[in-house]
Amino acid sequence: MATDEGVQVTPPFDGFPPQLFAFLEGLEKDNSKTYWEANRATWEEYVKGPVNQLMADLEEEFGPLRTFRPHRDVRFSKDKSPYKTWVGVTTSDRAVGGIGAFLRIESDDMRLAGGAMAFAPDQVKRFRSAVADGRSAHEFEDIRRQLADRQLPVGPGVQPVLKRTPADYPADHHRAEILRWKGAVVIKEYERAEWMHRPQAIDTVREVWNAIMPLKEWIDEYVGESQDPPRRRGD
Template sequence: MPRQFAGWDESAFDVLLRLDGEPSQEVMRETRKDRERLVRQPMVSLLHDLAWEDPAFEDHSVWRYGKTPWWWQNQSAVARVARNIEIGLRFNLDGLRVQGAWWYADSEQISRFRAAVAAEASGRVLVDVVAELRGRGFEITGDLLKRVPREYPADHPRAALLRHRSLLAVRHLGSDERLHTPEVVDRVLATYGELRPLLTWLTTHVAACVPPAISD
């Protein structure tokens, strides 16, 4: 099937520049049609092509407009891998970023995450996965406690991971000329391939329900 995504036009950045800072309601009304055509619709096409290429992207959403300027300045989309585990995309003046995220978790999921981090076998696998992603240039972030949870020793060998209440691995694909071409589809798929071990670990050890299959 022919791909729909052709890249973001240069004019998409002109629209986002008009929305930069604290745009007025009038500016948001004036730019809405151009933003839909030049910023949001390319993201819709990108997710369509990603879902066609890989079933991991089938359950996806492309966000519309919110009341605050942030939602106009950032075009986001997510593909749901399992409960609270997602592949996220965001397009803005800085270009495109892709992330694998476990976030907005309840206390039950957080407890499962900590238990899996503390367990020797699963914990060491996650350490290796995170180290590999860092080595590939991913930013590892999340909501962190100031201290290790009280049920675990402060000098636990995986204390840094035990502090996480969410875990994200983020890659910035930038805003170079390739962003204006269909090559973005392949770059996102390649990034997802690098994120797959993390998403698989989180799905196996943290998700509460049986998730959609993560393709090889």
Template sequence: MSAAGFAPETFAFLKSLKDNNAKDWFDAHKADYQRFVKKPSDLFRSEVARKLAELTGHEIVSKQFRINRDLRFSKDKTPYNTHIRMAFWPNGGAFEGRDAQPPSFFLSVEPDHIRFGTGCMAFSKPALGSYLQALETGKGEEIERLLDQLNSEGFDRSEPDLAKVPRGFPKDNQFADLARHKGLAVWKSIEDTDQLIGDAAPTFMVSAWNPTLPFWQWLADILKPVYAM
């Protein structure tokens, strides 16, 4: 197995788990999970974090999300996630679970494709204030230009969270649509999972994120007072 990337067996395991999403099956294949998912994920994350640090100029930390699903509020009671999800963000920024994230790089390794993104899926309350202030004080044009450029390169913008602009934000502001976001990220999918197999996988992944660096930097700049990055 590669020291830094995944193996074909990684995707075979995820596909089998999708077809056999039950505790008995998982327990019987736990050694495969450790060998083909957990161990290579740890090595991959470490190398990606190192390369992202070179790209961004910030020390990068990361996390991998649990394979076990949170079933408390879900009608779907299948016990396991059938993907590998991880996030990378600057050291010094607090990652607050589902509630808020500092400007981050996200990756979801699915059984049959790769989904990756950059941004903040949810702003903390102070971060949202900084974001809205930036839109009001002349920085909206820059972020709109960056988002349009990424769209031309195949990245999708996250959908607005609000039907109307938040209270206190001028309704006639030219960036009112951007003000409807409670988080802002861009996303792209790649069908070729072979790109994450082998030693070149971390380099490929960081290269895939590279076009989003100006967008990430815009968010990092306006949210620096909040996250002390």
């Protein structure tokens, strides 16, 4: 949308339209350039447009947001499907080592997350030290309890947990389970529903992202950003 002065203004978020989900459903069935080109206008108006509106409305509160390019990097993958069958928004540009909030929409659900999906190796060491004992460990447990009370349990993220307690800690350590984690994240999933098509959908994003802020802040303080070379998320 343009103003009288010619400046582009993003209209306010009005919900994720049904066409967004229909586009993704079609892409799941026909992940091809032919489908993409035939439905490019739908992508621009009903997928990219609403996502950009959502980001514009949330950035003042949560800082810079970024979305993901639709094309998959298939160079090292057996799956040569050219397009992602989901659309997402994140506050971090790191796939491994990122700390922040995340939104992912597929054809039949919406997922909200916050914390760290996957620690980088240097972060794993600091995380273990922080949860092993002391004030930081007690703060982490308090945050876990508070989030669990809100039906937002903290879990280990996307990387497989260790089968054994790390060698630097006794096997019977009272926090052995958490010491095996390689991430710390809240993931909340919602089946597709009518409320997602309405402006109120942004309220759910805000509610969950704000709820997980204590976890993010704890990770920021006691784990911090990774100093390892980044593996960035796709734009």
